Amino acid sequence: MPDFPFDAETHRRRRERFLQETGGGVAIFCALPELVKSRDTEIRYRPDSDLFYLTGFTEPGTVAVLTPHDEEHGFTLFVRPRNPEREVWDGPRAGPEGARERFGATAAYPIAELDERLKGLLEPADAIFYTLGSDAAMDRRVTELLRGFRLTRPRSGKGPADVRDPSIILDRMRTIKEPGELDQIRASAAIAARAHAAAMRMARPGIGEWELEARVESTFRASGPTAGTAFPTIVGSGTNATVLHYVDNARRTEDGDLVLIDAGAALGLYCSDITRTFPVSGRFTPAQREVYEVVLAAEEAAIAAIKPGAPFTDIHEAARRVLVQGMIDFGLVTGTVDEVIEAKAHQRFFMHQTSHFLGLDVHDVGAYATADGSPVPLEPGMVLTVEPGLYIPAADDVPERFRGIGIRIEDDIIVTPDGHEVITRAVPVNPDEVEALVGTEQAHTETQRHGGEG
Template identity: 50%
Template sequence: MVIPQTEFHQRRVRFLEALGGAAAVIPAAPLVRHHADVEYPFRQQSDFWYLTGFDEPGAVALFLPHQSDNPFVLFVEPRDPSAEVWNGFRWGCEGAVEHFGADLAHPRAELASRLADYLQGAEGIAFRVGRDAVVEPLVLQAWGQQLDRAPRTGHAALGLVAPCPILKDMRLRKSPAELERLREAARISAEAHERAREVARPGLSERQIQAVIEQHFLEQGARGPAYGSIVAGGDNACVLHYTRNDAPLRDGDLLLIDAGCSVSDYYNGDITRTFPVNGRFSGEQRALYELVLEAQLAAIASVAPGADAEQVHGAALRVLVEGLLHLGLLNGSVDDLIEQGAYRHLYMHRTGHWLGLDVHDVGAYRLGEHPQPLEPGMVLTVEPGLYVSDRLAVPEGQPQIEERWKGIGIRIEDDVAVTEVGHEVLTASALKAPAAMER
């Protein structure tokens, strides 16, 4: 079930309250040119979607707490049968009011002539500069007109402020309905990973496995991949954002798959699994796989209200460093290695990120000098890994890497929601025990 319109209304009420006396201008995403006269598939701007649920390009939403009768105004493309023959149905101004809760709606072409009047009387203007080259000049022009008239009228918006902090804080804490959508994205994504492991074998290509995964996304009603699927065999897995996906799968290699779907209302899954192409780990592969899994389980166990992302990362990192010392891939003391960063040629990224409408979702990780405490409703990924290759120099004083370890890249990633009493692993149906990775 998609997010109901009642929830979009509740979000707008909260947003209007948080704006105080400022008026907000939030543009929708435009169509983006792919080549010649062909556009990429449309993807709505996340903040605009979060507040409106309106899934058409080029619209603009106004939030006007100083106009109590009409605080939510949409500018949209009007109904046009000739345009709809080519590009499909539009809701138009009537639909924006009847189906999306706008108090008023106007044709998008009228924004330039109407914007200044709507912003008149606001104490400030909330608008994200530097993102929309079409709407931004209109906002600045409207504000400039207010400033020019201020000596006569005595009224002008005091300044431009960013709406981002308000929206980031709202979006960081997911509602029960949002968690259900994230569970659905996790379910479909987990099923695709299970299917990929069933069919993978030496001689197939990375691209064929990508096709299996993304076919499942579409068959299950998702929009498609939430991001460029990573299907990386062997040493390719040591390239963190590898997306060429064009190499053959080789007997004896591991296959790392980092892939998740985006459901109809843009909530995302993000899962990584790593398994042997031929169904059996080598000794070195199993040793590193079990170490990454131990680190991930320790990190997940630390997810609870009052903890923070730094603690989650620290839990994984300590397990990894201790294990690498035991395997002879590092030497020294655990605390010194962590303080010096002498492990970063083997583990060079953080252990997770926020997840929601964006795969790397909005929300602060720190509040000034202090980490953001985890709260119920927050959702984050937990994804430690190890990547053994010649790409990064071995730090001075650390052992050179033996050939038997090289070309092993492993990451294990799950989506985890913070609950009142601890956490929920949304992606638990994607198996990861070492025995489950073999056949």
């Protein structure tokens, strides 16, 4: 694995903060399994976000146990042992020695020793912090150990009595980003913006959706050893733009099409998420521009609602009201804005939420509502998307000029102490600027060719 952005001390501080909230509990975190694409071909490994956040360890076949009551085993890693034969094929492993020396583990053992040592690590605890359902083998271990402790606890007085979800503590930590995390997300966003701009410059009628996908993803991957895609890239042209998670990317564009690209980079595991919609020919039709300007106005209204203390739901509500008024103006729905929202008639054309958290996962952890059901207030350090859209089917009951138009515009936003910071506007959203950018790579090539012939 290449180097990732944070040093062992950063991960140690995170573990310390986490353990301060666990009381007398012990926490277990398991690596994600390696996945097979087909037969003996594996998918490129991606570490578990929680395990990485707390340890920085990125190898598969790993279990971390955090035990606040045991100084010698406060941070124990069970890892794959060094294996010269396998390392010839798959690359170097840290092994127990590397786990201690490079990642700050107070104790480290081969993963094969997990079963014989886990009971002793858990026994002094009053609870186990573990995500049931995250690892089938660990689920069985934890269940069997709890059953055993239940039998022995009356006489020994030792052993945890229940399992608690670590996300109650960890999600809150991950939702409020550290300054270094914000820098990493800004860098990821800059890569994503370059990739979107590159695709827009490359666009021309007749280009394949897959070619635009290739330009986006090659820009991601060329940006560094830990850079790549945050999620499968969406390139939808024509009516494909009305399919929210269209990922076939198999159609050849035609003159007059809109192209919707929803793509995000991952850098050092931290994600960005941008959507831009543009005319492949370089000019919006009048109907396309009308819809685009409504979606852009909805995005700007939602962004303006982002500030510390504002309820999270204000973002969606601001965007939704602008979009619904646009639907009314276009003849897609009838009634007042409030009547349309009450009847949910708008959901035919705008059926998703406007925002989600962003971080180590593209749909990052974090609560959107409190225990009493009220929306969480925004806080400095939160990172989120704003992504309104209008998706008008090519149906007989909608005005003909709008049929088949799908538009989404998405940016990434950091909540700051005095408001917000938009970190993805290096790729334009203004319709005139969008038109000016589309196809410029081909125009430049043509200019060079004709200049050379002269």
